[in-house]
Every structure is written in C-alpha cells, then in structure tokens.
Amino acid sequence: MSTSEESLITTEVSSERTGRSDRPDATVLAARDLDVYYGDDRALASVDVEIPEHKVTAIIGPSGCGKSTFLRCINRMNDQIAVCRVDGDLSFHGKNVYDDDVDPVALRRRVGMVFQKPNPFPKSIYDNVAYGLKIQGFDGDMDARVEEALRGAALWGEVKDQLDSSGLDLSGGQQQRLCIARAIAPDPEVILMDEPTSALDPVAASKIEDLIDELAEQYTVVIVTHNMQQAARISDKTAVFLTGGKLVEFDDTAKVFENPDEPRVEEYITGKFG
Amino acid sequence: MSDSPDSKRRADGGTATERTRGEELFADIDLRREHLKNRAFLGLIFAASMFGVVALALLLLDVVTDFYVGLTEFEISLVQFLTADGSRRPERAGFFGAIIASVMLMALTAVLSFFVGVGAAIYLEEYAPNNRITRLIKANLSNLAGVPSIVYGLLVLAALVNGIGVGPILLAGSVALALLVMPIIIVSAQEAIRAVPDGVRNGSYATGATKWQTIRQVVLPSAMPGILTGTILALARAIGETAPLLMIGALFVNRTPFGPFDRFSGMPTQIYAWAAEPSQHFIHLAAVGIVVLLTILLSMNAVAVYLRNKYETAV
Ligand SMILES: Nc1ncnc2c1ncn2[C@@H]1O[C@H](COP(=O)(O)OP(=O)(O)OP(=O)(O)O)[C@@H](O)[C@H]1O
Ligand SMILES: [Mg+2]
Secondary structure: OOOOOOOOOOOHHHHHHHHHHHHOOOEEEEEEEEEEEEEEEEEEEEEEEEEOOEEEEEEEEEOOHHHHHHHHHHHHHHOOOEEEEEEEEEEOOOOOOOOOOOHHHHHHEEEEEEEEOOOOOOHHHHHHHHHHHHOOOOOOOOHHHHHHHHHOOOHHHHHHOOOOHHHOOHHHHHHHHHHHHHHHHHHOOOEEOOOOOOOOHOEEEEEEHHHHHHHHHHHHHEEOOOOOOHHHOOEEEEEEEEOOOOOEEHHHHHHHHOOOHHHHHHHOOOOOOO | OOOHHHHHHHHHOOOOOOOHHHHOOOOOOHHHHHHHHHHHHHHHHHHHHHHHHHHHHHHHHHHHHHHHHHHOOOOOOHHHHHHHOOOOOHHHHHHHHHHHHHHHHHHHHHHHHHHHHHHHHHHEEEEEOOHHHHHHHHHHHHHHOOOOHHHHHHHHHHHHHHHHHHEEEEHHHHHHHHHHEEEHHHHHHHHHHHHHOOHHHHHHHOOOHHHHHHHHHHHHHHHHHHHHHHHHHHHHHHOOHHHHHHHHEEEEEEEOOOOOOOOOOHHHHHHHHOOOOHHHHHHHHHHHHHHHHHHHHHHHHHHHHHHHHHHOOOO
16 A cells, blocks of 8 residues: 555645635534435445535545435435435434424525536526525525626626526536526535536636635535546545445545555545446 | 449549449349338338328318309408308308307317316326326326317216206307317326426425425426417317317307307307308308318417427427
8 A cells, every 4th residue: 555645646635725724624514324225225335424614525436336325415305316215314513404304495505506417497597596596585686696606606707798598508617607606696505516527628627626616715515526636636525435335435635645544445546446 | 334433433532443333342232122122111101191191182172162162153251251240141141250259269268278287287297196096197198188079068068058057158168178178288288397307307406496486487487388389289179179069059159259158159160050051152151161260270280380499499
C-alpha cells in the first residue's frame, strides 16, 4: 500500500485551496446502519456516514454500487419507487427522516436535489426557477429571488434577456444550471447532486464545479461523481462505496486520495478496479 | 446492362482498373425470385391501402354530385339553407336549427365528458394502486369504447327520457353522447399523462411539491395538448353520431332549440329524416346537409392534427 504523501491521481486535492476545511464540523446528515432493498435485492448494506455542514461531500464508487440510492434516501425520493424499502436511521439534524411524523414534502423543501439528467419543466426559464417558491406560497419579491438564484447558478448573464422562453430551449449545460437554480431558489439547507456534470462538456462542467465551490459557502453539498479528478478538486470529504452497497471508506478527501486505509479503494481510485 | 456506368466510374475514380462488376462478383447469389416476391407483396399492400382511399373518394364524389345537383337543379340556396329552420315544405326547409342543436350538443357533451374523463384518467394514471380492480377498470375502458353507440341511447332513453321523464330534450342527447365519448377521452388522456417524462415529475417532487401540486403544475400542462387533441377527436366522433339521438327520439323537430331543455334534432338526425323522405328535393337537402356536416367534422380533425403537430416537439 502507498505510504507516500503524493496524491494517487494527478490532481491537486482541495484542502488547502478553500477555507472551508478550517471550520469545525457540525453534522447535518447522519446515516446509521442504513439498509436499502429493492424487492429482495439489497442495494445498500449497513451504511454509516456523517455529512458535515457547509462542506462538499463527494460520493464515489463503481456503477451500481448504490450511490444514487443513497442520495435518494436523504430526501426520501425513494418513496417514489414502489419496490424500495429502507431500514435503519437517516437523521437530519438529529431527527430520523423515516419517522412517521416526518412529512417527506417538508423534508424536500429543506433538502434540494439536482438530477443526473437535466430535467427542466416544460415551462419558461422564469417559471422553472420560481417553481419551488410558488408552490411554497412565497409572496415576496419573486423577480429578485429568481435573479438571485440564476446568478447563483452562473446562468443569469446568459438568459437574462430570455426569461420567458422555454427552459427546454437551452443547451444541456444551461439546462443543468437551470436545474441548479431551481434547486437553490427556495433556499434549502442541503443540496444533493447526482452526477450533475456527467452529461456536460468540460467547459460547462468546470463552470458547475466552480459553482459548487461557491455553493458550499452557504449550503451543504452532497455530490455523486464518477470523475475522480472532480471529486478530488471540489470535495472536502469523500465517501467511497464499493460493489454490494458497502461504504468502505469515508474520510477527508485528501486522506482518501493520498493514503486510503483500504487497498481496494486505492485500486478503485487509480483505476485498477471498478 | 451496358458498361457505361462502369466506364463513368472509372473516369471518376481514375485509378480503378481492376474493379469487377457487381453482377460478376455476386454471380453465385440468385435473388431474382426474392426481389419478385418483394415487388408482388408491395403491390398487394399498396392495393390494400388504396382500397380505403378509393372507397372514400367515391363516397365523396357521390355526395358532392348530389350537393351540386341540389344547388343547381333544385335551386337550394346555401344562405337560406344555413339560416332557415326546418320545414315540411322542401323549398323553405333549412339546416339552421340542426346546426344550432348540434353545436349546443357538442358544448354540453364537452363539459359533461371532459372533466369526468380527465379526472378519471388522472386517478388511473397517478393515484390508483396497481391491483386487480385497477387493472380490470383499465382493461374494460377499451371494451367500453367498443360498445355500440345505440346502447348508450337505449340507456339514456330508459334512465332519463322515460325513467325520470324528461322527454327527448337536448340535455338527454348530450348525456348519451358524453357517455359514448368518455372512454375515448379517458384513454387518450391516460396516454397523454403517461407520456409526461418521470424526470420532470421527480424534479417537481424533489423541489418539495405535493402530489397534487405536481399534477396540477407540471403533469397537466405538459399533457394538455394531447388531452385536447383526444377530446376534439372524440367530439368529432360524437357530432356525427345518429343512432343514440334517434334512440332517445330526437327527430321530426323543425325548430331551433334555445336551451338544454328544448326538444331538438341535430345535424345527423335531420339528414336522416330528410333522406327518408320520398321527395327528391328532400334527398338533395340531405346531401347539402352532409356536406355541411363533413366540413365541420374535417375542420375539427384539422384542428386536432394542428394541435398535435404544434406541441409534439415542445414536450
Ligand atoms: N428503481 C429501482 N428498482 C429496482 N432496483 C433498482 C432501482 N434503482 C436502482 N436499483 C438497483 O440498486 C442498485 C444500486 O443502484 P444505484 O442506481 O443506486 O447505483 P449507482 O451507484 O447510482 O450507479 P450509477 O453510477 O450507474 O448511477 C443497482 O443494483 C440497481 O440495479
Ligand atoms: Mg446513479
């Protein structure tokens, strides 16, 4: 196993670049002994993880290891899948979100999500961004909030003159940033991102990476990615899932990429396996 | 074949001197019989597809000839035809009352069937649990769509016209037509709702929308063009229906109805009544009526096609 201090991949690890790591960790989300089943198939096996506030937590692992499943557990989007069953605890500020007295609709208003495939509504750009606020009965200055969200998603400059045109007329990268704007407009605490850049070209992807960096100032970000460089660049913490839905390593990103405890993680990161 | 294509190729390619001709290269493969079969079958299915078109064309030709003869020989004035009420005297009879009756029938039918139909479709697609009862309902919708229209007339005759005793009024007619087209509207609305990608549904839920908010704000707006197209096509079917109206007794009425509780005779029943008259003049009135009815019907279909094309690419 590697004992060198050099990163396993040829990318700088983020710890020194941002000031975020200096803050003390306060746990927002914690999974304890979390199991997820689709019918009889187990997709997650006793996952324990603590996700810190105002940090970027990356989730990496080979295809089918349960990354999306884990993300969907957090905002209970798994409820939409009939065959899905969740066991164990997943707490948000100490409250198990699977308790009977937790309304998933309320939970999702605090935990926003950006999907792997951009999925803007067939509505105008403005209405896409305003959607979350509208359904929550917001009656303040909508124009200002829409502009703020679009600026936050680094899209304002490109669309400010065409707010009334359909969100579907944008390019893939713009659509994804529109979805990010939609997710941040209602001002959630946590933003979940499932491979938000996998459908994008490198320029659009790097815009979104910059954006995630900024988002972490205000939000807790959990991001699934297949791109090791991206995980290393943007995240503070990294969770590595391996086949069978097991969380095999969870630590500071620098540690995971420079000196992982598990040899299998090292193999996965360096591309020898997975 | 001559070798002119060959030499042309050589001129283009320049260097290709050793190219063999296709026929020589594949000389051992005989496809003549297969190609012959292809052509024979093509001819067969082309004839099949033309059969319907030719039959329709002949029908139209017949109607248009009668229409023309009506206008010239019997001197039916289109203006009078479209503005006069029905009459026992063929030279004074017009279609106005029937057109108004049909328009009112359509409006009432649309109101009665649209909300119930779309509501049922929303329930079946978005809420209904996937169990035996739901599957039974879904399977029987297409059966229901296949029930002969006269049966709906019979039902309304027994339940409303005679049962409650409202008589052969316009409202009773629209109830029969609404029942008739409801399965069609439900099925087409179901299809439109199902065509809304799950991605946008999930996007809405993940933004913190309730189920009804998602349906109301995202699913229905995206499905609406499809729902409207299906509704218009269903109404176009209803406007030409004769049997259920005959069944409830909407016939031999010459006056324009003024409200849903008036007696009436719609366009198809008026045409039916005229066509059954012995006088040639009445028969040609019927032909002119058919042209008017067909024009309205085709315009409705055109609107439906236009709507479908306009929104097809948008969602
Ligand atoms: N809706 C579903 N119904 C049944 N099984 C599912 C469903 N979604 C996921 N699974 C199963 O759960 C396991 C984990 O899937 P998941 O989508 O979480 O993987 P992933 O790590 O996100 O993979 P990828 O990197 O390819 O997106 C897989 O074996 C998959 O087959
Ligand atoms: Mg996934």
